[in-house]
Amino acid sequence: MKTTFKILGVLLLLVSMGSCEKDDMESLDPNLSNSADIKGVPNFNNGMINSYSNEVVLQWNEFLSQTIDDQMPLPAESKIYAMVTLAMHDALNNVVPKYETYALDNSGVDASDITKKNIHAIADAAVSQAARDMIAQLVSGATAAADARLNEVLASIEDSDLKTRGISIGKAATAAILAKRADDFPLRFVTYTGGTAPGVYRANYQPFINLAYAPNMGELTPFGIRSSDQFRDEAPYPLNSSEYVADYKEVKSLGCDACPLRTEEQTEIGAFWIESNASSMNRLARTLIEERKLDGWEAARLIGLVEMAVIDAYIASFEGKAFYKFWRPVTAIRAGDSDGVDATVGDENWTSSFFTPPTAEFPSTHAYAGGAAAAVFKSFFRSDHVNLDVISPYSLPGVERHLSSFSQMAYETAISRIYIGYHFRHSVVVGERQGRELGEYVFDNNLRELKKVL
Structure with missing residues (x-):
């Protein structure tokens, strides 16, 4: 059956005839120039969020690719991709609420103690824990590698209450998505x-x-x-x-x-x-x-x-x-x-x-x-x-x-x-x-x- 899965995994994809548009490609969020407060975050556009790099998000994204690409039927792969990437998104937006979430409510988050200096500690911990937990739940045989990657990230973060909070946020993000998708049936x-x-x-x-x-x-x-x-x-x-x-x-x-x-x-x-x-x-x-x-x-x-x-x-x-x-x-x-x-x-x-x-x-x-x-x-x-x-x-x-x-x-x-x-x-x-x-x-x-x- 594994051979059959890999045959199908190399098989079923997509298509199109779209129209070209003439648009500029400047700021992604033009409204961010408006200074205002969100959920206890003073001066939302003070550059704090912009100071958080994409490095850890992309590292886990690439880890996911290396783990599941070309290993299973395409529908199953697409569902895992969605659940892992949404867990990372929800985790970040429960560190500092910038966007709506998929499953983990962020309406009551107080991010008033998050600054440019400490945002990487809590955010890296949250993203990494969420990605690790979701991969461990969904991908058979991937737990050991995901644990090793998580430990590597967490070891680079100085122990603090913010690091601990980030880990808790990551766990909560995964749990919320798993609960929301609890009625899903297996694809086989x-x-x-x-x-x-x-x-x-x-x-x-x-x-x-x-x-x-x-x-x-x-x-x-x-x-x-x-x-x-x-x-x-x-x-x-x-x-x-x-x-x-x-x-x-x-x-x-x-x-x-x-x-x-x-x-x-x-x-x-x-x-x-x-x-x-x-x-x-x-x-x-x-x-x-x-x-x-x-x-x-x-x-x-x-x-x-x-x-x-x-x-x-x-x-x-x-x-x-x-x-x-x-x-x-x-x-x-x-x-x-x-x-x-x-x-x-x-x-x-x-x-x-x-x-x-x-x-x-x-x-x-x-x-x-x-x-x-x-x-x-x-x-x-x-x-x-x-x-x-x-x-x-x-x-x-x-x-x-x-x-x-x-x-x-x-x-x-x-x-x-x-x-x-x-x-x-x-x-x-x-x-x-x-x-x-x-x-x-x-x-x-x-x-x-x-x-x-x-």
Whole structure:
């Protein structure tokens, strides 16, 4: 089963066709120039929070990546990313309340004794304890390494009441999130056969014969949106429609193993973006945090919002998959001569470039999550523009792709699923659009800056 997990872990991701915006990229929080008091913190914009570096936040974020990337099915990975990064965010915002929290209430926090001189002691302890505790709870076999990393951080902090308070805050942040997610069910492979009618998803392709992964994931309580069906608004094309026939022919000619019509660029895009969304978007966030010198509070908020959007994109897309139960291209093309549509010429030996994930087809989860993450990045930085070379170490090591916009990232993530034979075009277009709407909603309604108290 571990082999199967790692196969799936290298498999299921996202997509998009976004629009470019013309925005400037100056101050992230323009209202911070207003001097005011928050929860006992004199002169909120006195530079105290800005003086806290992103170092420990990024260290734990990278530790998480090294611990779970490419080790499990992508939905499970995305949920762990969300819970660990939100624990760090909540811990910081119970040291000094700057942003709304996910689970641990910070309305009564008194931070009047926090200064530029001591903020690192309490904040580093809080972040580290929260990350360690959540990783130990969620990742089997990771406790010893997480303990060693925690001890290293705590040993660098002089013993004090603030250090002790930081440890208590970190423990409370993890406990609050675990309590909030106490009703979550495990994500796992289940026996699944599916239907037999044309167009209906069926688990009849190698190596996942009669198996599906977490077909009930859409029933999980979302992290930042109202409901898993909040953005569901469009169905797959009917099999007898000209649109479906066009999508069928496209993926048949571009998504097969060693397709002669697929260009080198298309082949590269397909393999490059096959990696987990939670992992690739986490790495992109870390790069931007370092490049734009975000402080620790901004860093934790950005990563928390991105991973919240990704996990909700998984939940929402899986709700759509369960609702429509549309078949994958590998099944559709092999059954093309018996689907009742004369224009879809079948090929019983057709195979996709990689093992098709054991989930229904519509909408594309990869496209959904790519669109959601791009929307968060665009909203956070108030611009679509970016100038970065990015890598995909687990999928296509040694290859770089240049990004000039977050929309380009979302588009490539989405379109890649056609080039590896996982999805029809309609699935990735709808998935990216719904993901963009989800990402905008997550940003607008979660982890917002607290209002100043005048």
